[in-house]
Amino acid sequence: MEKDTKGVSLLRSDPKKAIVKLSLPMMVALIVQALYNLVDSIWVAGLGPEALAGIGLFFPIFMIILAFSGGIGVGASSVISRKIGEKNKQQADSAATYSITLALIFGVLVTIGAFPILGSILKLTGATGKTLELAMRYSRIILIGITLLMFNNVVNGILRGEGDTKRSMHAITLGAVLNIFLDPLFIYTFGWGIDGAAYATVISIAASTLLMANWLFFKRNTYVSISFKHLQEGKKIIADILRVGIPTSLGQIIMSTSNFILNRFIIVAGGDVGVAIFTSAWRIINFGTIPLMGIANAVTSVTGAAYGERNAKKLESAYLFAIKFGLTIGLCTMALIFLFASKIAFIFTYSESASVLFDDLVKALKVLSFFIPTVPFGMFTSAMFQGIGHGIKSLAVSILRTVVLHIFFSWLFVFVLNLGLKGVWWGMLCGNIVAEAVTFAWGIMTSKNLRRNFGAETSKAMVQCNN
Incomplete structure (x- = not known):
């Protein structure tokens, strides 16, 4: 039976009202995330130019990974919102389940595939010495959390697709705020340096993941239900997700x-x-x-x-x-x-x-x-x-x-x-x-x-x- 959630009701209501109410939580979340990025740079800058450059070397690689996970998230959001409009909950459930599966598979493949060639990729930038060493240390730790990051981006897309941008805001804000507090603790108080910045990021991603997993798998109070029991039209739905996502x-x-x-x-x-x-x-x-x-x-x-x-x-x-x-x-x-x-x-x-x-x-x-x-x-x-x-x-x-x-x-x-x-x-x-x-x-x-x-x-x- 279809659940009557506030988000779904909003999507089916006055479109002008829906645009405003769905936009505001995402604005807050994105602003908080931008402030975190700024604060993170400030804390790392205290370690010296080599540390800041080390993170900068990994940034383009990180952005490409984010682009693919974000694309799957947008694809999931698109398909789920269309299925809500069609009042086809089973296919909305299938879209959510398939998109999470794609994210997890892609995350694992990236982690396994990137570790052996990471050094070669970073060396292509021309980095050497301490900067290269710091870039390697930072990026290897971040890669451990890539699968969780993929999961987060896709679940955020699922939540947006079902009109629940408030919970999406809560998850993004939790990770960003936690990271802001963990950065100085790990980098300076514990003396972990650039490793501390990476661990702070991974732990923050994990915290957001636990919050989202609780909603989807334990409370099960989202519109979509994640289940492999009643999956429909797998090839068609995956193609639809990727048609927008890629x-x-x-x-x-x-x-x-x-x-x-x-x-x-x-x-x-x-x-x-x-x-x-x-x-x-x-x-x-x-x-x-x-x-x-x-x-x-x-x-x-x-x-x-x-x-x-x-x-x-x-x-x-x-x-x-x-x-x-x-x-x-x-x-x-x-x-x-x-x-x-x-x-x-x-x-x-x-x-x-x-x-x-x-x-x-x-x-x-x-x-x-x-x-x-x-x-x-x-x-x-x-x-x-x-x-x-x-x-x-x-x-x-x-x-x-x-x-x-x-x-x-x-x-x-x-x-x-x-x-x-x-x-x-x-x-x-x-x-x-x-x-x-x-x-x-x-x-x-x-x-x-x-x-x-x-x-x-x-x-x-x-x-x-x-x-």
Whole structure:
């Protein structure tokens, strides 16, 4: 029998209300997680530049692993929300069970496969000596917890898919807050150094895992039930999860890769100083987009449920309201960054050696602040594509924005128009504006096509009933 949970009721209710109520907990969780990342860097920085560099060496590998587990989580969220819309609980249960199984298998394979070649991969970065040694120590400990991390990301996707973002927030927040407290204890009080930072991360992941496992396997008070007894349509559901999950993962990897190319442009235009300015400014811009990521998670779940109901009007209402909601937040964030650019820049340039960055960093922040209000048009269209199971469209959006237009316009402004470092900022902004405009038009066209298709399905069903 189908359980009547608050999350499921919310997904089936007014789409505008659902977007707001599902977004807010995820915003809180993502902000707390971002603060943890900042605090973690601060504690590790106290061990010296080699320790910070050691973690930095493992970071790209870690992000690729996160991209794949996050992709499976988004795929699970999409399928489960659509099955909720269809009122097909058994297939929602199957999707949850298969996605967790995929995560566990992938986690074990990554752990076993990565250990023997980890040293060779890290050496490819050119690291040697103490930095390489610290990177190896840190990454080997983190790899022990990779399977748990996979489980966490996928269960978070399951919870979002069934409209339970509050519990997702609790799990993410527990891990982040615990890690913030364990870092100084393990690193400095116990004297474990960089190993302590890694153990703090693994223990925090384990704590979140225990909390989620308690909900799924012991209390069993989630909408979905994890069971291997009544699995349905295995190949079809796994393919549906991966149809969204793999493009999502590739999109995240492509976005990370494009930053390497942009860094090359920045080095040509502004040298090491330019990289420092970009790193500082982009960190602030990324932090400003965190609330929008929370809304994007809600868009995937709500549009997925509407798609499952075959309710194009509800789907379009959720999509357009989310963009208006995100645009409002984006404009407010842009105004704050623009108005307080000099105060924000001072945080990164208070030392005498870094003070030379101040003027250029203020200019970068002011230009890139206009980037934020454009984000909802592309990010939420991509989230809607994920919700309705069109993963390839979501990947195409990522490629258009990050590879084609960001890089093209930055190249144009730096190498053809000779605008120097500011050409990168203006190139990224112009590229994003064009990409988001094209993407939004594609989203509107898709929602109209769904309305027409669903209308045709309804008419056909009525004719069959009359016959």
